[in-house]
Amino acid sequence: xxxxxNSFALEPVGTLRSCFGQKFGTPRQxxxxxxxxxxxxxxxxxxxxxxxxxxxxxxxxWLTVIFHQVPHDAPLRxxxxxxRLGGNQRVGVFACRSPFRPGRIGLSVVRHHGWDYLDxxxxxxxxxxxxxDGTPVLDIRPYLPWSDTxxxxxxxxxxxxxxxxxxxxxxxxxxxxxTELSHHHPDLEALISEVLxxxxxxxxRRGQADERTYGMRLHDLEIHWRTTAKGCIVESVTSNKGVxxx
Amino acid sequence: xxxxxNSFALEPVGTLRSCFGQKFGTPRQxxxxxxxxxxxxxxxxxxxxxxxxxxxxxxxxWLTVIFHQVPHDAPLRxxxxxxRLGGNQRVGVFACRSPFRPGRIGLSVVRHHGWDYLDxxxxxxxxxxxxxDGTPVLDIRPYLPWSDTxxxxxxxxxxxxxxxxxxxxxxxxxxxxxTELSHHHPDLEALISEVLxxxxxxxxRRGQADERTYGMRLHDLEIHWRTTAKGCIVESVTSNKGVxxx
Numbered sequence: 001x002x003x004x005x006n007s008f009a010l011e012p013v014g015t016l017r018s019c020f021g022q023k024f025g026t027p028r029q030x031x032x033x034x035x036x037x038x039x040x041x042x043x044x045x046x047x048x049x050x051x052x053x054x055x056x057x058x059x060x061x062w063l064t065v066i067f068h069q070v071p072h073d074a075p076l077r078x079x080x081x082x083x084r085l086g087g088n089q090r091v092g093v094f095a096c097r098s099p100f101r102p103g104r105i106g107l108s109v110v111r112h113h114g115w116d117y118l119d120x121x122x123x124x125x126x127x128x129x130x131x132x133d134g135t136p137v138l139d140i141r142p143y144l145p146w147s148d149t150x151x152x153x154x155x156x157x158x159x160x161x162x163x164x165x166x167x168x169x170x171x172x173x174x175x176x177x178x179t180e181l182s183h184h185h186p187d188l189e190a191l192i193s194e195v196l197x198x199x200x201x202x203x204x205r206r207g208q209a210d211e212r213t214y215g216m217r218l219h220d221l222e223i224h225w226r227t228t229a230k231g232c233i234v235e236s237v238t239s240n241k242g243v244x245x246x
Numbered sequence: 247x248x249x250x251x252n253s254f255a256l257e258p259v260g261t262l263r264s265c266f267g268q269k270f271g272t273p274r275q276x277x278x279x280x281x282x283x284x285x286x287x288x289x290x291x292x293x294x295x296x297x298x299x300x301x302x303x304x305x306x307x308w309l310t311v312i313f314h315q316v317p318h319d320a321p322l323r324x325x326x327x328x329x330r331l332g333g334n335q336r337v338g339v340f341a342c343r344s345p346f347r348p349g350r351i352g353l354s355v356v357r358h359h360g361w362d363y364l365d366x367x368x369x370x371x372x373x374x375x376x377x378x379d380g381t382p383v384l385d386i387r388p389y390l391p392w393s394d395t396x397x398x399x400x401x402x403x404x405x406x407x408x409x410x411x412x413x414x415x416x417x418x419x420x421x422x423x424x425t426e427l428s429h430h431h432p433d434l435e436a437l438i439s440e441v442l443x444x445x446x447x448x449x450x451r452r453g454q455a456d457e458r459t460y461g462m463r464l465h466d467l468e469i470h471w472r473t474t475a476k477g478c479i480v481e482s483v484t485s486n487k488g489v490x491x492x
Contacts, residue, residue, distance in 0.1 A: 011348070011349065051325075052341055053337050056402075058400065060396050060399045079297075091299050093292075095303075096387070105385045107385075141347075141353065153306045155304050
């Protein structure tokens with residue numbers, strides 16, 4: 001962490017608790033997985049309903065965050081390789097959203113569901129997340145459609161949402177396990193389907209079946225799945241309490 | 247500037263040079279004044295075409311900035327009074343865009359016009375600005391329409407762009423001065439009209455003519471104007487070189 005005269009010291013207003021405990025499986029942009037839920041545990045003095053008065057008029061908020069899993073001393077380069085381009089083409093760091101960027105600053109627009117007390121902590125509930133559990137949140141502000149959507153904006157090679165890459169099926173065992181877990185996780189099948197449809201594997205695997213069984217954590221659950229000729233199949237969904245607290 | 251263990255030290259990647267030298271007249275959101283131009287002087291090691299490679303495919307960028315004219319030790323409160331509500335209603339700091347917020351973090355989507363060397367400095371050209379000259383820029387990233395515009399977003403009391411409040415006329419003198427200045431400032435009439443249409447006066451003056459003559463700086467120019475029964479009239483536009491360098 002540099003601390004020369006030109007830098008600004010920014011303190012998080014809260015910590016994100018997310019269904020994503022690890023980078024693998026976390027969507028690359030917000031909104032791709034509407035059932036990806038979580039909340040921000042607000043820090044003092046921002047852990048008060050006053051700080052959110054009036055937010056009920058808005059459906060979405062911008063989160064300014066730190067990509068804390070990027071090492072703070074990771075070498076920063078002007079050129080990076082975004083996964084969207086298959087990982088083998090280099091573009092400028094200011095022409096993409098790579099987390100390997102100055103200050104490790106992230107920006108994400110997500111749906112909010114109002115504040116609440118969870119385990120005695122003052123929280124803002126969220127969905128449509130693309131951020132990992134433990135992410136420090138620097139700021140929260142309402143999304144203003146008329147101001148945040150320039151009518152004539154264009155985005156070249158990233159002009160449309162990525163296709164859903166994988167068709168997702170469930171084994172008989174996995175379906176039974178999802179049903180058993182449904183009282184704790186009512187939208188679990190939707191969440192798993194949304195996450196796997198993005199194909200969390202490295203970009204160069206896209207469109208190819210492979211022989212591996214992949215493991216992935218969502219909430220406190222361990223998901224095992226593998227690719228098939230048509231897409232992928234979820235083999236098992238097991239509780240893994242004690243590993244990921246959220 | 248706090249610097250406890252929880253804070254992150256963020257270093258600006260550049261400094262904004264804007265036509266707005268002061269808060270008075272600066273639009274409250276980006277895009278309201280398309281002719282409000284400026285550029286970011288990039289700092290080393292980001293002052294290189296590599297860092298912007300591929301940005302030509304995108305029309306707009308997000309700027310993450312510091313509202314540096316808010317004193318860094320300004321007392322931060324959970325409730326603020328946004329000008330949009332006339333300045334007399336309090337809302338939560340996370341339910342509005344007030345610069346009096348944690349970390350003084352600002353967020354602005356503006357049009358870019360590519361990089362260039364200006365006075366020997368590597369710069370990114372911008373328009374549609376709502377930021378003051380000298381603003382430290384922490385990050386620049388491309389605007390992605392499909393990701394940054396949730397289709398069903400709603401924004402309550404701030405759901406539409408503010409009306410243009412003032413009809414703008416020019417005195418014969420002002421029109422002559424604008425014509426004389428047009429080789430340095432080709433879109434000056436449009437810029438002045440866009441800025442004054444927003445009515446830069448405090449919210450409680452809105453809809454009322456008053457007797458004052460107002461002074462406002464744009465680029466290196468001093469603009470004098472007053473309200474009339476129908477809107478406002480620009481009285482003079484004079485060069486003020488040496489006062490604002492940009």
